[in-house]
Amino acid sequence: MLTDISKIESVQRSFTKRLAGLSNLPYTKRLEVLEIDSLEIRRLRYDLVFVYKMLFGFVDLKFSDYFTLRTNSTTRGHDYKLFLAYSRLNVRKHFFSERVVPVWNNLESNVINFSNIKRFKRSLLYCSLSRYTHF
Numbered sequence: 371m372l373t374d375i376s377k378i379e380s381v382q383r384s385f386t387k388r389l390a391g392l393s394n395l396p397y398t399k400r401l402e403v404l405e406i407d408s409l410e411i412r413r414l415r416y417d418l419v420f421v422y423k424m425l426f427g428f429v430d431l432k433f434s435d436y437f438t439l440r441t442n443s444t445t446r447g448h449d450y451k452l453f454l455a456y457s458r459l460n461v462r463k464h465f466f467s468e469r470v471v472p473v474w475n476n477l478e479s480n481v482i483n484f485s486n487i488k489r490f491k492r493s494l495l496y497c498s499l500s501r502y503t504h505f
Contacts, residue, residue: 375504379409410503415494417470418477422490425450436467448479473502 386400438453454471483489
């Protein structure tokens with residue numbers, strides 16, 4: 371999985387390096403100058419939006435087929451935390467329903483707005499997702 375992500379990210383890395391005046395900058399600086407995110411962060415953001423759409427019924431998929439809302443009340447974080455089932459094997463490690471749960475559960479409740487999808491998407495832009503990426 372990481373090798374696939376690396377190969378896909380290398381396309382953007384190569385393209386940004388060919389832009390005038392950016393060839394000597396490291397990849398992260400090129401992204402800052404261009405005011406764009408890495409492909410991995412964009413994918414993660416779209417994954418979170420898809421979970422939102424599943425949770426609030428905007429897509430024709432049953433939320434319960436993929437996720438379970440936590441039933442115990444917590445004093446920290448948002449009200450839509452998901453239960454991550456224990457898996458003895460690493461087979462499911464990279465499945466959508468497994469890789470998105472830790473990120474979803476750690477969304478900052480003071481930053482993320484769950485009131486509607488437009489506000490949710492906008493608030494994701496202000497949430498730091500780089501700690502969940504490799505590049």
